[in-house]
Every structure is written in structure tokens, then in C-alpha cells.
Amino acid sequence: xxxxxxTNQEVFGRIIDLLQxxxxxxxPILNIARELDIDRKTAAKYLELLTLSGDVSVERFxxxxxxxxxxxIPLPEIFDHLHHAIVILDSDLQILMVNTSFIVxxxxxxxxxxxxxxxxxxxxxxxxxxxxxRNIERVQHSQTHLTEMQMIDERTNQVYLVDFAPxxxxxxxxxxxxxxxxxxxxxxxETDLEDSEKKIATLFESVPSGIIIFSANGTIxxxxxxxxxxxxxxxxxxxxxxxxxxxxxxxxxMESLIQLGQEAEIELACDFDRLLQERQILGTKHGIAFFDxxxxxxxxxxxxxxxxxxILFKDITAKRRAEKELKERYRGISSNLPGVAYQFxxxxxxxxxxxxxxxxxxxxxxxxxxxxxxxxxxxGACIAPEDQARWFESIWDVIARVAPWDFEGRFIRSTxxxxxxxxxxxxxxxxxxTVWNGIFFNITKRKQAEKALQTSIFQETRYRSFFxxxxxxxxxxxxxxxxxxxxxxxxxxxxxxxxRTEKQDLIGKRLFVEFPDLPDPSVREMLIRVLTTEQPExxxxxxxxNREDFPWISHYVFKLPSGELASFMIDVSGMLEDMTxxxxxxxxxxxxx
Numbered sequence: 001x002x003x004x005x006x007t008n009q010e011v012f013g014r015i016i017d018l019l020q021x022x023x024x025x026x027x028p029i030l031n032i033a034r035e036l037d038i039d040r041k042t043a044a045k046y047l048e049l050l051t052l053s054g055d056v057s058v059e060r061f062x063x064x065x066x067x068x069x070x071x072x073i074p075l076p077e078i079f080d081h082l083h084h085a086i087v088i089l090d091s092d093l094q095i096l097m098v099n100t101s102f103i104v105x106x107x108x109x110x111x112x113x114x115x116x117x118x119x120x121x122x123x124x125x126x127x128x129x130x131x132x133x134r135n136i137e138r139v140q141h142s143q144t145h146l147t148e149m150q151m152i153d154e155r156t157n158q159v160y161l162v163d164f165a166p167x168x169x170x171x172x173x174x175x176x177x178x179x180x181x182x183x184x185x186x187x188x189x190e191t192d193l194e195d196s197e198k199k200i201a202t203l204f205e206s207v208p209s210g211i212i213i214f215s216a217n218g219t220i221x222x223x224x225x226x227x228x229x230x231x232x233x234x235x236x237x238x239x240x241x242x243x244x245x246x247x248x249x250x251x252x253x254m255e256s257l258i259q260l261g262q263e264a265e266i267e268l269a270c271d272f273d274r275l276l277q278e279r280q281i282l283g284t285k286h287g288i289a290f291f292d293x294x295x296x297x298x299x300x301x302x303x304x305x306x307x308x309x310x311i312l313f314k315d316i317t318a319k320r321r322a323e324k325e326l327k328e329r330y331r332g333i334s335s336n337l338p339g340v341a342y343q344f345x346x347x348x349x350x351x352x353x354x355x356x357x358x359x360x361x362x363x364x365x366x367x368x369x370x371x372x373x374x375x376x377x378x379x380g381a382c383i384a385p386e387d388q389a390r391w392f393e394s395i396w397d398v399i400a401r402v403a404p405w406d407f408e409g410r411f412i413r414s415t416x417x418x419x420x421x422x423x424x425x426x427x428x429x430x431x432x433x434t435v436w437n438g439i440f441f442n443i444t445k446r447k448q449a450e451k452a453l454q455t456s457i458f459q460e461t462r463y464r465s466f467f468x469x470x471x472x473x474x475x476x477x478x479x480x481x482x483x484x485x486x487x488x489x490x491x492x493x494x495x496x497x498x499x500r501t502e503k504q505d506l507i508g509k510r511l512f513v514e515f516p517d518l519p520d521p522s523v524r525e526m527l528i529r530v531l532t533t534e535q536p537e538x539x540x541x542x543x544x545x546n547r548e549d550f551p552w553i554s555h556y557v558f559k560l561p562s563g564e565l566a567s568f569m570i571d572v573s574g575m576l577e578d579m580t581x582x583x584x585x586x587x588x589x590x591x592x593x
Contacts, residue, residue: 009173011036011046017070026059026066085180087119091142091173094118105180112140125153126160126180139164139176150183157210159184209314213298215260216307218243230315232272232285242279244311249274249288257295262307264295268313290318339441340364344376346399346423347433352376355435364442365421366413379440384410384418402427402434412413422448473498473553473569476560477511483528486511489564498553498569499544515544527557527565532558541572 001098017029018035027035030236035042047067050056076275079086085102087095095114103110104196107122119127119136126132129151139329149162160180167175206213210227214220219239231247233239245251249269257264270289275281291313295305333458354376361367367379371506383391398405411421425438467474473495477486488509499515512518519542530537536558543550 005578011038012050012055015043015046015050016069017190019056019067023069026062026068030068032067083181088167089119089136089176089178091140091175092118093120093136093176096175102180105182113344125155126151126162127178135164136176136178139166142166155186158182159187181206199311204401207312209312209313211310212239212244213308213310214244216305216309218245219253220244221308230291230313231270232283234283238281242275242281246275246279254295256452257308261297263297266293266295267291268293289315290320293314339439341437341439342425344436344438345433346436349432352395352399356446365411365419366438382411382413386410398427398436399434402429405438419444432437468492470494473567473571475567475569476564477567478564479527479531480510484524484533485513486527486565487515495569498551498571500546517546518542518544530557530559530565539567541576 014036015023015032018032029043029047032047033040033183036043047056047058052069054070056067059068060257079097080099082099083101084099085105086099088097090096091112095117098114102108103112106126108114108122108124115121116206120133127136132149132151135145135149145164147164149164151160151162152158153160159182161183163177163179163181165177165179167177175365204224207224208226210230211224212220212227213222213589220242223236223239228234229240247268247270248254249271250333253266253268255508257266267274268291270291272287272289273284277282294312296310296312296434298308298310299306299345340361341356341358342354344352344354346352353373357369357372357375359369361369361375361379365379365382367375367382369375379540380388380391391407391409394405397403405423407423408420408452409433411419420443422441423438424441427562428435428437467490470492471494474490475488475495476490477488479486488506488511491506493503496506499506506514512520512524523539523542526537528537529535536556539555539557541552541554551571551573554570554572556570558566560566
């Protein structure tokens with residue numbers, strides 16, 4: 001059998017050599033049979049086999065066939081550029097061919113000629129392993145063998161995938177091809193992937209939020225343990241009786257997310273009582289619950305609409321209830337504030353508006369709350385035209401600086417009524433926006449009071465100027481102890497000169513204590529009369545102190561609306577001297593009081 005095989009290979013070789021000798025001209029069967037000294041049928045049989053193996057090509061010219069060697073690709077060059085380390089052995093396990101990668105991978109000296117060397121005599125890494133040698137021998141003897149093995153190079157800890165394949169040819173004896181592929185990175189990636197899968201599985205089961213994986217029709221495929229706790233269920237079987245759409249009060253919300261196929265964060269409400277009635281799912285929770293939900297499609301390697309989706313959710317019912325209570329408490333507080341509370345936002349995208357406005361907006365300012373998204377624009381449109389530029393400048397300024405806001409201006413209601421407002425707020429910087437919490441005050445009455453005060457200040461200034469600069473003395477005093485004495489409340493400069501005392505030394509003193517030389521009881525009785533009758537009186541000249549340097553002073557005494565008494569004081573010393581010829585007239589003026 002071996003002799004026959006060898007004879008066939010010799011005939012195949014002779015035919016190939018003959019065709020190459022006459023190439024590129026083709027040869028008919030008769031010429032080939034004559035040159036090789038074989039009959040026509042034998043030549044036709046061998047040529048057919050060579051044609052099938054691709055070693056020979058045939059061309060027809062009418063009824064004749066012309067054969068020539070096939071134009072083959074330069075396999076040695078391609079073989080040498082392969083990344084896998086490859087060795088081809090003959091039937092005796094001697095090396096027929098190796099590529100460059102084989103020499104580099106196994107650390108063989110480049111100048112070493114390996115052709116014709118028995119493989120096992122080289123003591124090469126991997127090939128010195130008994131299991132590898134035994135498998136090659138099995139291939140050699142056409143026995144059952146492994147087509148691939150994974151081996152570790154002890155020198156480098158590199159992992160190789162070793163492939164074994166028998167080679168058969170019509171023109172040569174059978175051989176063996178062994179290839180080595182470095183799969184160290186692949187094995188590491190597989191190990192890392194396994195570790196990642198374990199971590200993800202651990203995370204899936206240990207995360208405190210619920211996770212549900214479901215198909216496009218809402219069928220629940222998997223869920224973690226936290227899902228059962230969040231939904232108040234005991235077993236996963238109870239959950240699989242439901243559809244993911246059943247968990248949302250508004251089914252269309254989930255359907256729209258699936259249709260869009262994009263990641264999203266939303267809030268969903270779940271009615272547990274409806275789950276019990278419609279799906280007979282009996283859990284530990286009742287009523288309406290609220291969830292923060294992160295939705296994501298699960299993408300596969302192929303393009304197109306995803307087939308599976310996942311939601312990660314956590315129960316925020318307690319938070320929502322607390323927010324509701326806080327909002328109601330806030331409304332209660334804001335309803336008692338002397339203005340309208342609001343919450344203004346300015347996003348980093350340039351958008352701005354309000355999140356909240358107190359319901360008294362219509363009552364106080366005539367601006368309806370709805371629609372809320374343009375309330376601030378409608379409110380700002382009511383600012384008086386002359387204050388509009390300042391209004392917008394102040395807003396853009398605090399947005400740019402993230403600073404507190406304080407604005408005052410005129411406001412015109414839709415009825416035409418004019419009022420004054422003051423807006424104050426404090427900023428809070430958030431992730432992608434700044435929020436100002438503030439109040440709009442109605443300061444109309446304050447503005448009116450300020451105007452009245454300005455008028456009063458003007459009148460006071462005018463009065464004070466007259467009071468201080470008049471040439472006559474003015475003395476104002478307040479009765480105490482039922483009119484038995486009087487506190488000096490104010491004096492002008494002329495009075496201080498007449499009484500030979502500094503102004504600050506007079507104010508606050510008791511009249512009869514400071515000036516004991518005043519005629520008494522006549523002066524005291526006169527003051528009580530003016531105080532009780534409210535009729536003014538003229539007082540004859542008198543001295544406040546019995547000293548030569550004190551002038552004789554005449555008084556006009558009257559009662560003020562405040563209940564105080566006032567005296568106009570005139571120095572009449574010169575007049576008396578002209579009349580009597582002396583500054584100390586003999587006439588006792590005090591007896592006339």
C-alpha cells in the first residue's frame with residue numbers, strides 16, 4: 001500500500017514537472033501520455049485529480065483540453081508574514097518549513113537552519129512537553145488526537161493555544177502543521193471579564209435599590225433581592241406574575257421610554273391596591289408609592305432596537321410626603337408674610353423663570369400664577385417703563401455674580417393702580433443652575449411715609465431755622481407736678497444770650513430751681529392760668545436773676561398744641577432806661593404782675 005502511494009506521488013510529480021517544462025503553453029492529454037510513457041486513460045485520471053486539487057488548470061479549445069501548472073500565490077512569502085508561529089513537519093517529524101514568528105516566539109537564533117532537523121531533537125519550549133509530543137505522534141500515525149491544546153511557557157508565563165493539523169497533498173507525502181498562538185492577553189481579558197461578571201452579579205444582588213430587567217413587551221426577566229423589599233414582595237415568582245407596565249400608574253410613560261430607547265431619569269407612581277385588585281399580587285405595601293427611576297436600554301452587539309431594558313429604582317414615598325408637609329408648612333408661613341414669596345431659577349443654559357410663587361400673587365399684585373413658566377416675565381412687564389432697564393440690569397448682574405438681589409421700583413397693576421415694590425432674594429448654587437429664594441414686598445405705604453417724612457423734615461428745618469435765627473428769645477417749657485414747676489425743653493440762641501447761660505446748660509433744667517429770683521407766686525400763678533385757660537398773656541418786664549448784668553425782659557406766654565408753654569422774650573432794658581433814666585427803675589415792675 002505504501003509502494004502504491006509512493007508510485008502515485010511519483011506520477012503526480014512527473015506530470016507537474018512536465019507541465020512546468022512546457023509552461024506557459026498548455027499540453028493535451030495525448031502529448032502528456034506519450035512523454036510519460038503511460039496510456040491515455042491513466043494520464044486523464046491523474047490530470048483530473050490534479051485539477052481537483054488545484055495543482056493543474058485546464059483550458060478548452062473546441063474538443064481538446066490543454067493542461068498547464070496552476071498560477072499559485074507566493075505562499076512562502078505569505079507564510080512568513082503570518083503572526084502565528086507555524087512549523088510544518090514531514091511524515092518523519094522533520095522540519096520542512098517554519099515562519100519568522102516561530103523563530104522569534106521560541107527564541108531560536110535567526111541564522112540556525114532548521115530544515116531537515118527532527119523537531120524533537122531541538123528541545124524547544126512547548127514542544128518538549130510530553131503531552132505535546134505524544135499528540136504530534138498521534139497525528140503522525142493517523143490516530144485519534146487533539147486538534148488544539150493550551151500550554152504555558154514556563155520561562156515567560158505566556159499562554160499559547162497550540163493547533164495540530166495533518167497535511168495531505170497529491171504531490172508529496174503527508175505531513176503535520178503545528179501552530180502556536182499567544183493567547184495570554186485573551187486569557188487575561190477572559191479572566192478580567194469573569195471577575196467583572198462576578199462583581200456585577202454581586203452588585204446586582206447587594207445594591208439597596210431595586211433593579212428589574214424586562215423585555216420590550218414588559219415581561220419581567222429578572223430582578224434583584226432589593227426589588228422584593230422595595231415592592232413589599234416575598235418571592236420573585238410573585239413579581240413575575242406582573243408586567244413592568246403594571247408597576248406604573250401611567251403605562252404610557254414606560255412605553256414612551258422603550259420607544260425612544262434612550263437613557264432617562266424619571267419619577268413613577270405605583271398603586272399597590274390596584275396591583276392587588278387586577279393582578280392579585282398581595283404584598284406588604286398599600287396605597288400610592290413614589291419611585292425615582294433610572295431607565296436604560298440593554299444594548300447588544302447588533303444594531304437596531306434593543307430587546308431588553310432595565311430600571312434601577314428607589315422608594316421616595318417618605319421623601320415626597322415630607323416635601324408635601326414642608327410645602328404646606330411653607331405655604332402657611334408665606335401666607336403670613338408681608339409680601340409674595342417666590343423661587344427664581346437661572347440655568348447655565350441661559351434659561352430663567354420661577355419654580356414657585358405664593359398664591360397671593362393675584363391678590364396683591366394682580367398677576368395670576370398660571371401659567372407658571374412665564375409668571376416672572378408677566379410680573380416684570382408690570383414694572384413702570386422708567387424702571388424697566390434698571391430691573392433687567394439688576395437681574396443679569398446677580399445672575400452673573402451669583403449674588404443676593406435687592407430691587408425697588410414702581411409697579412403698575414393691570415387696573416392702572418400704581419404701587420411700589422421691593423424684591424429681595426438669596427442665591428443657592430446647584431449643579432446646573434442657581435436658585436434665588438425671595439419675597440416681593442408691597443412698600444407703597446413705606447414710600448408714602450418716606451415722602452411725608454421728607455415733607456416733615458423740610459418743615460422742621462424751616463421751623464428750626466426760624467426758631468434759631470429770630471432776634472427775640474424763645475423759651476419752651478413743659479409743666480410738671482401739676483404746674484408747680486416747669487422743665488426747660490428748648491431755647492434759641494437769643495434766649496441763651498438773654499439768660500447769660502449756654503444753651504446746653506439750660507435744656508432739661510427746672511425753671512424755678514435754675515432761676516430762684518423769678519417773682520413768685522405771681523409768675524407761677526400766671527403760668528398756671530395760661531396752662532388751664534389756654535389764653536395767652538403779656539408779662540411785665542422782669543429779671544431772671546437779681547444782678548446788674550441781667551436784662552429786663554418782657555414775655556408773651558402762650559400754650560402749644562403739645563401741652564407745653566412757650567414764651568417770646570424781648571429785652572426792654574433800653575426802653576425802661578429811656579423812660580426812667582435808669583437801668584434800675586424805681587418803679588417796682590414785679591408788683592404789677
